[in-house]
Amino acid sequence: MVGLQIAVPNRTAPRRLVRASLAILNLGLLLILSGLACSPKAQTMRTQARVRAPELAPNSGWLNTDRPLSLTALRGKVVLLDFWTYGCINCIHIIPDLKRLEKKYANQLVVIGVHSAKFENERETENIRRIILRYGIEHPVVNDASFAIWQSYAVRGWPTLVLIDPEGYIAGTVTGEGHYELLDRAIDELVAEFRRRGKLNEEPLSFALERAKVGDTPLAFPGKILADEKSQRLFIADSNHHRIVVARFDGTLIETIGTGAAGMIDGPTDRATFKTPQGMALDGDMLYVADTGNHAIRRIDLKARRVETIAGTGEQLTDYSIREGDARATALSSPWDLQLIGRKLYIAMAGPHQIWQLDLDRGKLSVFAGSGVEARADGTREEAAFAQPSGLATDERTLYVADSESNIIRAIDLATDGRVRTLAGGDLFDFGDRDGRGDEARFQHPLGIAYRDGALYIADTYNHKIRRLDPLTRTVTTFAGTGRPGHDDGRRPSFYEPGGLSVTSDKIYVADTNNHAVRVIDLRSAQTSTLPIKGLAPPRPTEERSTAYVPAVAPVTLPRKRVRKGETAVLVLDIALPSGYHLNPFAPQRASVKIEKGDGILELGAATRELIWRGQEVALPLRVPLRPFRSGEAEINVQATLYYCREDNTGLCRVRSFAWHIPLESVADESAPHEVRLQAQIDADGP
Known part of the structure; x- marks a missing residue:
């Protein structure tokens, strides 16, 4: 053997x-x-x-x-x-x-x-x-x-x-x-x-x-964002909802592109499908999308409202000897970001650790830079090596790359010799959180980069920060973020694995991926705010999305309660949500009431034994009728499971269960109460 x-x-x-x-x-x-x-x-x-x-x-x-x-x-x-x-x-x-x-x-x-x-x-x-x-x-x-x-x-x-x-x-x-x-x-x-x-x-x-264990949010792990100052529009890669969200700078929803189901269907924008889209580039009414999960590049005609695949076969690239080919016949591998320069679309191809180029006029794909070896290596475009490039930006003379796995920022000269050089950062296993110049600086898996007015802004993803890099002096400074995950606005904001950013003349728009949010940093006041997308809802819930989960929880046994015999009593579930939270309207809230002992003492209507409702259908506290029709002792078990989210619909929703065991005594005493109140408080930092 x-x-x-x-x-x-x-x-x-x-x-x-x-x-x-x-x-x-x-x-x-x-x-x-x-x-x-x-x-x-x-x-x-x-x-x-x-x-x-x-x-x-x-x-x-x-x-x-x-x-x-x-x-x-x-x-x-x-x-x-x-x-x-x-x-x-x-x-x-x-x-x-x-x-x-x-x-x-x-x-x-x-x-x-x-x-x-x-x-x-x-x-x-x-x-x-x-x-x-x-x-x-x-x-x-x-x-x-x-x-x-x-x-x-x-x-x-x-x-x-x-x-x-x-x-x-x-x-x-x-x-x-x-x-x-x-x-x-x-x-x-x-x-x-x-x-x-x-x-x-x-x-x-x-x-x-x-x-x-979680509910759905209007945005789900948004990966990249593109701000177009000319039209005052935001394009958001709503990655886990497999769609593109278009909104105005004030957060007013314009439209969603894609059904919300994962797939690769071309056609009208309300029928097309994507799979975990990431980076985007805009050329007039044409929006180009790195459709990462489909290993494809898609083009959205915003005027005609149609989606078309212009590069990739839908299958992942496995033949790494390919250097060029027809765009629609050539397989790609996890395209993560795009940068348009003239009629050339540059692609951060994370899978083969290369930068590719799509000639939009000729419909041809080619490897632009990178040997395919996963490493930090500068030199000619053919000799240079990248490690999971995930973000692109340009000043029209240089193509800048957030080389995420090697924890560095790269520059490719477009104007002269086309050489690749490292501006700042460490190496594959040399990462951290440190400001400084050139190789002294440290990043941790940066995914996003944007250029504006002589400065590079970087989504330093695993450090939960936005960093600033001067490409001339190669000096890195922390621009926003504490270095700890969180969701705090103001002058000392916190982020949670931001994946993309886009800069206008006065603001930085951030795809704050793990907060399911768009954050806005005002360049003049240095204030950070969260931008709710007004009117945006998750895609229509599927049976899979709405699957109920009831965490196991040990019941709390309460002291014996007295209720008045012969009158309708009320069981009140008074559960206080944390400040700034509400019941998730897209998740099944649940409550159950069961008579453990004393069927001949209490009467419980069948409709109240197991309640399932949507968040918009009920308000807390919840009132459940009981009828103690005979004197005697009884015992009931009550369980409630609530799904709740932040009021701004940006934080990850949570789930919390409660269980009580309640001894009851039905008595012929007019002074006995006719209400049994169960109270609980959910802490903001609770599970």
């Missing part, structure tokens, strides 16, 4: 090595499981003795589950561990593959994400929770902030996938993206073998998903 390990070079390896490794895999090598014969084509691969999979750390933070998981408890299931970090584009790319595997092997496979963070900011469980929401991850995730699980599995790069058989032994390992077929075959073999041996557990499992 042997186990076989397949390893592909990690995400920092030279691209030519990755291509060579993938070529070997394409010969038909299979990640084979313990005890089965391997293909003759795998003879050169290293085999090893059967190894028990190390147990998972139980005390780490767990998400998408209401309890820690263990491999021991999952015996009988095929388990796939995904070692990832959420700023890694390659890790993002494999999420669709994981979803396909989870769907295909719904009763046999359990995927567990092991989040081993590269950046300090990525180690916070709350930040991981928001990424889970942003990318629709539905499998359990453990926060391996201390790298305990990483070290126990001897992992060396992101993403790494470890397959574990139903007896708890490691069946194989692959590193990098693009291994769906390999893993599919291996899991299929494992399922067949352990089903034959009677050791496969095919009972379905369900988990308490993070997406079910």
